[in-house]
Amino acid sequence: MKNIKFLFLFLFAGALLTTSCGNDDDDDGGGDGIDCSTVKFSTDIQPIVESSCAIAGCHNAGSIVGDYTSYAGLEDRAKDGTMETSVITDKTMPKSGSLSQDQLDKFKCWLDAGAPNN
Numbered sequence: 001m002k003n004i005k006f007l008f009l010f011l012f013a014g015a016l017l018t019t020s021c022g023n024d025d026d027d028d029g030g031g032d033g034i035d036c037s038t039v040k041f042s043t044d045i046q047p048i049v050e051s052s053c054a055i056a057g058c059h060n061a062g063s064i065v066g067d068y069t070s071y072a073g074l075e076d077r078a079k080d081g082t083m084e085t086s087v088i089t090d091k092t093m094p095k096s097g098s099l100s101q102d103q104l105d106k107f108k109c110w111l112d113a114g115a116p117n118n
Contacts, residue, residue: 034102036109040118041071044106049074052094071117078115084108 039045049068053059059068067073077083086093088108099107110116 034105034109036113039106039109039113041110041116042118045110046071048099048103048106052096052099058095075115075117078111083115084111 049059053074054068059066059073061067061069066077074083083093084107087099088104088111091098091104098104
């Protein structure tokens, strides 16, 4: 019985140490190497959207689920939190699979900045 208590104590301590030694980022929106002040819609976000979202069968011109071929078409969803939920939090968009970590970090920076049309 003493050995079982020791084993549980050991496992609990190990679990506690591994969770407390994780990444302590304060979720400032930027990942390693991303300078949020340089992220712009025109040079960073629009190319991601064009290649992953504003494509046939998704958010292209005339789509009933939203047209992301222009800033105006995605602005409301970017500013109301819908885009952040589906792209960053749930990672359910794009349907073809989650974006790379670098792309996710850029999206997070842009959304945290208020999704400007810059």
